[in-house]
Amino acid sequence: MNKDLTQGNPQKIxxxxxxxxxxSIVFQQLYNIADSFVAGKFIGENALAAVGNSYxxxxxxxxxxxxxxxGCSVIVSQLFGAKDYKAxxxxxxxxxxxxxxxxxxxxxxxxxxxxxxxxxxKTQPEIMAESALYLRIYIWGLxxxxxxxxxxxxxxALGDSKTPFLFxxxxxxxxxxxxxxxxxxxxxxxxGVAWATFLCQGxxxxxxxxxxxxxxxxxxxxxxxxxxxxxxxxxxxxxxVPSILQQSFIxxxxxxxxxxxxxxxxxxxxxxxxxxxxxxxxxxxxTTIGNGISNFSAQNLGxxxxxxxxxxxxxxxxxxxxxxxxxxxxYVFFGKYLLLLFLNEGSAQALMTGRQFLWxxxxxxxxxxxxxxxxxxxxxxxxxxxxMVATFTDLVLRVVLAFLLSAWTGSATGIWCAWPVGWSIAMxxxxxxxxxxxxxxxxxxxxxxxxxxxxxxxx
Numbered sequence: 001m002n003k004d005l006t007q008g009n010p011q012k013i014x015x016x017x018x019x020x021x022x023x024s025i026v027f028q029q030l031y032n033i034a035d036s037f038v039a040g041k042f043i044g045e046n047a048l049a050a051v052g053n054s055y056x057x058x059x060x061x062x063x064x065x066x067x068x069x070x071g072c073s074v075i076v077s078q079l080f081g082a083k084d085y086k087a088x089x090x091x092x093x094x095x096x097x098x099x100x101x102x103x104x105x106x107x108x109x110x111x112x113x114x115x116x117x118x119x120x121x122k123t124q125p126e127i128m129a130e131s132a133l134y135l136r137i138y139i140w141g142l143x144x145x146x147x148x149x150x151x152x153x154x155x156x157a158l159g160d161s162k163t164p165f166l167f168x169x170x171x172x173x174x175x176x177x178x179x180x181x182x183x184x185x186x187x188x189x190x191x192g193v194a195w196a197t198f199l200c201q202g203x204x205x206x207x208x209x210x211x212x213x214x215x216x217x218x219x220x221x222x223x224x225x226x227x228x229x230x231x232x233x234x235x236x237x238x239x240x241v242p243s244i245l246q247q248s249f250i251x252x253x254x255x256x257x258x259x260x261x262x263x264x265x266x267x268x269x270x271x272x273x274x275x276x277x278x279x280x281x282x283x284x285x286x287t288t289i290g291n292g293i294s295n296f297s298a299q300n301l302g303x304x305x306x307x308x309x310x311x312x313x314x315x316x317x318x319x320x321x322x323x324x325x326x327x328x329x330x331y332v333f334f335g336k337y338l339l340l341l342f343l344n345e346g347s348a349q350a351l352m353t354g355r356q357f358l359w360x361x362x363x364x365x366x367x368x369x370x371x372x373x374x375x376x377x378x379x380x381x382x383x384x385x386x387x388m389v390a391t392f393t394d395l396v397l398r399v400v401l402a403f404l405l406s407a408w409t410g411s412a413t414g415i416w417c418a419w420p421v422g423w424s425i426a427m428x429x430x431x432x433x434x435x436x437x438x439x440x441x442x443x444x445x446x447x448x449x450x451x452x453x454x455x456x457x458x459x
Contacts, residue, residue, distance in 0.1 A: 005159050005296050006081055006303040011315035018292035018319060020161040022285055027168035034172070035193045036277050038179040040342040045270045045350065047190050048342060050130035052273020056251065056258045057117050058138050061106060063247030065142075065149040068099045070291060071240025073153035074380055075232065077295045080158060081302025086221040092212070093227045095150055095236060103146045110139040121255050122262045124269075130190040137194035144198070144205040151208035155215075156295050163211065171204035242384040246391045253399045257415060260402055264412045271353025272412070274342035278335070279361055282327050286320050286369045290376035297380030310438050313377045320369035331362040357416050364420040371427035374434040386433035394426035 005013055040048035072095040079088045114135045123131055152164040175196055182192030261272050293316040300308045330338070335358040336351065343350050371390065378387040398418045405414030 005077075005299040006305050006308065010296075010308050010311040011318070014292065014296050014312050014315045015319055017159065017161050017296065018289045018316070020165040021156065021288050021292045022323070023165045023169070026281065026285065027165070027172035034176045034179050035197060036274060036342050037176075038183050039190060039193055040270070040274065040344075042180070042183050043189055043193075045343075045347055046127050046266065047130060047193075048273055049124075049266050049270040050127040050190055051134055051193060052269065052276070053118070053121065053123055053127060053258065053262070054131045054135040054138065055273070056121065056255045057114065057135055059251035059254060060248055061110065061139070061142055061145065063251050064102060064106060064244050065146045066247050067240040067244030068095060068102070068146060069149040069153035070243045070294065070379065071095070071236040071238075072150055073157045073291065074239045074294055074298045074382075075236050076154060076157035077298035077380070078302035081299035081305075085219050086223070086225055087229075087232065088219070089216050089221065089225045090227070090229045091232045091236065092154055092216060093225075094229050094233050096147070097228055098233055098236075099146050099150055100143075103142050107139055107142050110142070111136065114139065117255070120259070122259045124262060124266055126266065134190050134194045137191060137198060141198040141201060144202045147209050148201065148205035151205070151212045154212050155208075156291065157298075158215070159295075159299070161292065164208070167204050167208050171200045174203075175200040239379065239382070239384065242388050243379070246388060249392065250395055253395045256399050257402045257418075260406055260415060261412060265349075267347065267349040268353050268412050270343065270347065271339075271350035272357060274339050274350070275335075275354035275357040277342070278331065278338055278358065282331075282362075282365055283368065283372075285323065286365075286372040289316060289320055289323075290372040290379075292316070293373055293376030294380035297377050301381055309377060309381065313373060313434070316373045316376060317370060320373050321366060324365045324369055328362045328365055331358040335359070335362075353412060356413055360413075360416040361419050364423050367420070367427050368423040371423065371430045374427075374430040377434055378430065378437065381437065383433065383437060386430075386437075390426045390429040390433065393429055394422040396422075397425060398422035 005017060007013075035051050036048055039051045072091065076088055076091050079085075079091060115132055118128060118131050118135070152167075155161065155163050178196040178200060179193055182188045182196050186192060188195065258269075262269050293312060296312045296316075297309045300306070300312065335355050339351055339354040339358075343354070371394075375387055375390065378384075378390075398421075401418035401421055402415040405417050406412060408414060
């Protein structure tokens with residue numbers, strides 16, 4: 001059901017909208033967690049390291065899919081807030097066409113360069129073949145990744161966060177069962193893990209895209225709807241390209257950090273692979289709630305409800321901080337037991353590596369969550385320059401400090417310490433940019449209305 005986010009109590013509206021999104025991302029992360037769980041428990045430590053190693057490259061593709069998602073979502077949200085339903089349909093069709101072309105290019109590039117990318121990360125010889133196999137199967141499933149992300153972005157833009165949750169709950173649960181079936185019963189190894197994700201995500205993608213098209217057909221519009229608009233594509237690209245660059249550079253940075261980690265051996269790489277899955281569950285959850293704040297901000301921007309944007313940020317900050325408490329406590333005190341979902345008791349060095357990673361990072365979830373909530377407002381109000389500055393500051397600091405601190409300490413512990421520093425400085429930048437955005441809101445926000453009734457923008 002489509003929902004107008006410009007009416008009602010901002011906290012109640014935002015929390016009701018974001019909590020299903022949080023549930024969705026938990027199930028989304030189950031895809032990757034299930035792959036690591038099955039690889040580590042039923043195949044071995046090398047398989048776990050191979051899946052984790054490939055994951056850093058898959059994040060590049062996810063970055064492009066995420067950019068298409070957020071670009072379409074923000075613009076459709078603004079159009080929905082402005083009640084421009086005809087333009088909504090054109091924006092969706094335009095995104096599907098442009099994303100299909102982009103996806104085909106990425107598939108070709110990925111299949112041709114996956115061995116080179118793995119070599120650049122200093123992938124150990126004993127896991128090279130399995131890493132490449134997992135990665136190639138993943139690349140063949142990129143259309144499912146792209147169009148599913150676009151569909152979820154459209155649902156969110158229309159104020160519907162429950163439908164994506166239901167799709168993910170079913171498909172992620174099925175993925176776990178198919179993972180075990182392919183690996184345990186059919187003895188397909190790492191290939192079974194990859195094919196399980198391919199099949200389950202494919203079914204989820206097809207169903208969600210069909211439902212999006214059905215939902216759009218029920219929105220009444222007059223006259224012929226254009227299936228492509230260069231003007232709307234440009235507006236989408238203004239949001240999508242910085243988001244793609246942000247996520248892509250983060251992925252490249254993670255690949256560089258992975259190369260540094262690989263230098264400490266397979267056990268450290270396996271421990272990091274297990275712990276980073278748990279960490280990514282948290283960070284991706286905060287990022288998704290940030291996306292919800294973007295949708296809320298964009299709809300209210302389109303409806304000229306500027307005061308509600310500030311209230312939405314405060315409500316979003318309270319929400320992410322409520323989530324920080326259980327995550328932090330569980331990871332600090334019970335992280336060992338979660339890591340044992342992926343590792344065996346005999347993997348002592350890998351287990352200790354994962355525990356150290358969680359001990360160092362989890363107390364700083366309060367910091368990074370505040371940054372991501374602020375980023376949600378910046379992105380939803382088209383403040384992409386400020387958003388990019390804060391994000392790249394975090395990335396550069398983390399990569400540079402990972403190499404410096406690991407060399408100084410002579411251990412991977414130095415790498416883990418780079419995360420809190422980058423998060424803290426980037427949070428300060430994001431909050432400063434946001435406070436300037438809110439200061440004198442009447443002068444900062446202005447409507448760029450045209451005779452044709454264009455959407456509201458921010459200068």
